[in-house]
Amino acid sequence: MKPRSAERLAASLAHHIRSPLATALLYMHLIDELGSGIDQELRDGLANARDEMLRVNRLLGNLVDYHSLGRLVVVPALIDAGPVAAEAMAKTLIATPADVALELSGEDLVDWWDRSALQEIVHNLLSNAIRHRRPPISMRVARSGRNLVITVRDGGGMSSRELSRMFRQRLTVPGDRTGKMDLGMWLTGQLAAAHGGAATAEVDRNAGTTVTVTLVPGPRQTL
Amino acid sequence: MVADDSPGMTAAIRSFLRRFGWEVLAASDGLTALELVRSAQPAVALIDIGLPQLDGLEVARRIRADGLLCHLVAMSGHGTSADRDRSLQAGFAVHLVKPIPPAVLSAALDRGVGHGGGST
Numbered sequence: 001m002k003p004r005s006a007e008r009l010a011a012s013l014a015h016h017i018r019s020p021l022a023t024a025l026l027y028m029h030l031i032d033e034l035g036s037g038i039d040q041e042l043r044d045g046l047a048n049a050r051d052e053m054l055r056v057n058r059l060l061g062n063l064v065d066y067h068s069l070g071r072l073v074v075v076p077a078l079i080d081a082g083p084v085a086a087e088a089m090a091k092t093l094i095a096t097p098a099d100v101a102l103e104l105s106g107e108d109l110v111d112w113w114d115r116s117a118l119q120e121i122v123h124n125l126l127s128n129a130i131r132h133r134r135p136p137i138s139m140r141v142a143r144s145g146r147n148l149v150i151t152v153r154d155g156g157g158m159s160s161r162e163l164s165r166m167f168r169q170r171l172t173v174p175g176d177r178t179g180k181m182d183l184g185m186w187l188t189g190q191l192a193a194a195h196g197g198a199a200t201a202e203v204d205r206n207a208g209t210t211v212t213v214t215l216v217p218g219p220r221q222t223l
Numbered sequence: 224m225v226a227d228d229s230p231g232m233t234a235a236i237r238s239f240l241r242r243f244g245w246e247v248l249a250a251s252d253g254l255t256a257l258e259l260v261r262s263a264q265p266a267v268a269l270i271d272i273g274l275p276q277l278d279g280l281e282v283a284r285r286i287r288a289d290g291l292l293c294h295l296v297a298m299s300g301h302g303t304s305a306d307r308d309r310s311l312q313a314g315f316a317v318h319l320v321k322p323i324p325p326a327v328l329s330a331a332l333d334r335g336v337g338h339g340g341g342s343t
Contacts, residue, residue, distance in 0.1 A: 022232060033325055
């Protein structure tokens with residue numbers, strides 16, 4: 001299949017999958033909010049399932065936006081990036097257990113950030129490092145001027161060739177011969193760009209790989 | 224009144240609203256939605272933007288052109304400023320992005336009628 005045809009198919013599928021997904025999510029919300037006789041363990045499981053479905057919904061939304069607009073769309077709100085990044089990291093580590101050191105700078109990280117984009121970026125940076133590279137892995141979230149900078153460092157495992165195509169890879173099937181890059185890192189680069197910033201990576205033979213995502217606050221959305 | 228071309232979504236919203244004492248009418252396309260609003264004159268109309276035959280924006284424009292006093296709530300999978308602006312310009316009072324948490328849905332309905340029950 002030609003790449004453009006594959007993208008059209010992906011966007012069409014995404015559009016059609018989102019509708020039943022929205023219905024299922026509404027029922028899950030209803031059970032969570034109105035259901036009685038549900039114990040805490042089941043309620044936690046329901047919350048996890050709902051979060052996973054919301055993530056699928058965001059990914060599908062990204063595909064639809066990219067196909068229709070040629071770029072991703074962010075909707076910033078006034079939020080504290082620190083707790084959002086920490087929560088996204090905790091959820092990623094439930095799915096892919098690993099030791100990751102988190103460093104939140106003491107700066108005020110409240111600004112106009114897209115919560116979903118931030119969650120997706122943290123998830124992709126960490127899951128990619130955990131799956132494809134060596135420990136120790138650490139993540140730092142800090143300001144650089146007005147901007148937000150998310151930095152993930154690892155203990156190595158990426159070649160220069162892989163580095164060069166890190167954010168360029170588009171639709172791939174996990175485990176195919178294209179190797180260690182996946183849709184997640186491409187998505188990370190696109191989300192950073194949509195947020196006015198960029199994603200970069202560098203490899204040091206001694207210090208491992210450093211992936212840096214910079215986000216520019218705003219623009220403010222009118223409701 | 225709830226208008227959505229997904230029967231599952233319509234059933235979910237109907238199920239939710241009935242718990243709070245709302246009487247719910249349903250439509251699965253824009254023309255039927257418009258006729259229902261004209262004939263039944265519900266207090267609130269929840270209308271999906273992507274309806275077949277007549278899209279949600281056009282349904283809202285025609286309801287407003289008729290001068291009907293109905294609290295119009297848009298539902299959409301898209302939530303950019305441009306999407307919201309288009310809804311508001313068409314006559315919607317609120318633009319909700321799917322998936323819609325029930326608390327957000329309740330708040331949007333209450334904004335229109337000032338209480339938790341009525342006809343939609």
